[in-house]
Amino acid sequence: MQSKPFVPFSEPPWLAGLPSPYYSESHRRWQRVCNEFVTEHLHKYAMDWDLEETVPDHVFSDFAEANMLIPTLPAPLPVEWLKKLGIHDVGGVKVEDWDYIHTAIYADEMARSGLAGPSGSLTVGMSFGVPPIIKFGNEQLQERFLPHLLTCKKRACIAITEPSAGSDVANITTTAGKSDCGKYYIVNGTKKWITNGIWADVSAMAVRTGGPGASGISMLVVPLKGYPGVSMRRIKVAGQVSAGTTFIELDEVKVPVENIIGQEGMGMRYIMTNFNHERLSIAIGATRQARVALSSAFEYVMKREAFGQPLVEQAVVRHRLAKCGAELESLSAWVEQFVYQMTKLPRQVADVELGGLTALAKAHAGRVLNECAQCAVLLFGGNGFTRTGQGEIAERIYREVMGVRIPGGSEDVLLDLAVRQLLKIYQAKTKALGKEQGSPKL
Structure with missing residues (x-):
């Protein structure tokens, strides 16, 4: 039982003690577990880390070790893959029982400090960069990348936006043409405002493999950190300053054709x-x-x-x-x-x-x-x-x-x-x- 009343508007009704048709006992248990972990490992220090404009590396490792980055994936979770990797539950919730309400509780708790930067530095790459591989990648692509990404041994990001194409995705200009030998895509272009990019080993990247417009766009898994032809630098932004917003330049980057996500032209x-x-x-x-x-x-x-x-x-x-x-x-x-x-x-x-x-x-x-x-x-x-x-x-x-x-x-x-x-x-x-x-x- 809480020791004092909640300040008005500080909690959603279901957490303020009012009835709700949506939340089961599983959701309520998960909220308590999630709140305790995130408060202890993130929110206690969120303001200081945001002022320093970076979150210490050990925080990502702490979350990864506890499987506390898995919840940022869209539900239902990739159960077969998680079990193959020895991950059978998250915070006491069986992976096969996980639903989008569990995911939403996690997103809410991660934002409880009021700051998006510290939590975003941990979650954005997993949340938005890994799902395209899970949902659209073929078996060999998943076998090559998911074991390291789902266990957080490697980090990913999503790279869509460019200096001259933000919400206008259909007009991206980063190109990926086939090499003469046919074994590689040669990627050239720039990506901008890429959250988590500076720490990412790989990116689910939008590239142009065909003609103009939406039908010419594909998605590739493009290696980033330390890869030949790739240069990255952090960008200073007004908010979410600790989330690692990045400018990426790609100069004749050789990407194996096997790194295509799904089919060409379906990006x-x-x-x-x-x-x-x-x-x-x-x-x-x-x-x-x-x-x-x-x-x-x-x-x-x-x-x-x-x-x-x-x-x-x-x-x-x-x-x-x-x-x-x-x-x-x-x-x-x-x-x-x-x-x-x-x-x-x-x-x-x-x-x-x-x-x-x-x-x-x-x-x-x-x-x-x-x-x-x-x-x-x-x-x-x-x-x-x-x-x-x-x-x-x-x-x-x-x-x-x-x-x-x-x-x-x-x-x-x-x-x-x-x-x-x-x-x-x-x-x-x-x-x-x-x-x-x-x-x-x-």
């Missing part, structure tokens, strides 16, 4: 599918960051006095908290609903039915985080504008807002994508219904 499909997990993970983390920001401000205005009374006694302060609180709890409920749907729908169905809505949820999460972080800074006043002291968490989270609104597909692109995808699904279902009824028209 765009693989990338779009992979984005669904990335965007939902971002939305979950952003929801927790918004909670940290808003609840910190709530706690502050209850004790900070101005004009002879606590700030919370002023109607304008309560009004700000109420507006942001409503947005936050609505987002939280929507994200929970998404996660539950992921446990009930086959993956291929979820990729289609929820793809556009996932993009919309990620975009909305960024907007809600912006409102909650801005509210926190305003209510902290001068303290919220200061990088140390009582309001430093609000100042730090506000700097991280754009790290949610831009990566994984920038906000404006995702808002448009969501509606286009919903329209596409509607038109396809309408057409199918017309055929079933023997008429091309409704």
